[in-house]
Amino acid sequence: MTDLKALLAIAGKDFRSEARSRAATVATVFFSSVTLVILAFALGRDAELMRGAMPGALWVALAFSGVISAAQSWQGDLQEGALDQLLTLPFPRAALFLGKLLANWLSMTLLGALLLPVAVAFFGADVAAAAVPTLLVTIALGTLGFAVIATFYAALTANLQARESLLPVLMFPVVVPILLAAVRATEAAVGSGDIALARSWIELLAGFDLVYLVVTSAIFHVVVEE
């Protein structure tokens, strides 16, 4: 119970510091919107092509901005030895990881929910009202898997040189299965709206999330060992 409290306290701390600085929020919201605009320009004026590219564009924008926010999430802790202080407290390291993960996941999910209507509007996709819950579940589970790997690798690279360019290089090959399943689930839900197909991809996505969550939580204590 106290471990859970520690986890929530870590997440709450990250949310409060973000609410005060708003640095990551501003960066990710604008960066992901700009990514969508660039992708829309790059794909040209073919309306059919644009409509088909919407799920991919949405996830590319989410993935790129997710890397930025994950990299920033450990930077505050590294200043003034704050992380060393945190590590002296009597709770499992996994609680620290899961707390950071919770904060990263929630902010990415909110960003995804915000970006979804923007992407739908930019790319002219049709979304049936019945498909909206499926899309939101896809966003929640896709960003969960992404945030697990992003938070983990961001901790791993936090005190290395060139971490900004290193983080995406290291983590993108690992999140490929998450992104593939999320893109396919989104694709199935928009347009014709094959909810059953989307559900089977969502189930796969949930399985991937679980595997990564278990593996990373189990070995996280090694990452912060000093």
Added chain:
Amino acid sequence: MTHAPSERRPAWLNVLAALAVLGLAAGAWTGLVTSPPDVNQGELIRIMYAHVSVAWISFLATGVAAIAGMIFLWRGARLADVVSVAAAEAALLFGALTIIGGMTYSRPTLNTFWTWDAKLTLTALMVALLVGVFVVRGLIDDPQRRGRVSAVILIVVLASLPLNYLAAEWFRTLHPAKAIDLTGGGVTMDPIMLQILLLNVVAAALIFGWLMAERIRIGLREARALEAREARERDREDEVVRVR
């Protein structure tokens, strides 16, 4: 301090090297000369012997690297880290060869250099992940931390491989149906061809073993040299303190 007798090149290493070269020659001879041409693919089947055996060993090597990494995390023995690096380097080499072989093989059979086939995609991702391990290793100076971080990454890499395979397999696949079904569906390959393939797998495994043995030997000497240098530097610091 200088070369102890144990530093001399052991005889078994030369035997292993000779065996690996002999295995390679036998595999190449049977694959290129003895094997009959395939019903569907004709002479192109000869690429398969080299390609499939190298691919299997690349995944075996990644598994060995990750397991050695786990042992390093568990026991902290430097030998485990040395083994892990040796296996990861071999995995990178065999993975790159798998990609080259796969592209060579798919150009005449599938009429394209690159297919987004599950196995080729998986190998490409694995190579990218292994490159990441070496990039990170290069950035960390402390040997203990370097070993830990690379072990952690290798464990995540190992966990991601089946997921990458599943996702890529279901995303879209162009690969000809698996001839050897590992789930127990039986072997549909001609027995002679299967024997030649297995001979080539053994040859690739011998080469892997030989490279590992050489690399572990180098790694251990590297570690010893580093320790000796650190000890010398410590001694020098002590002297400075004494002079003051």
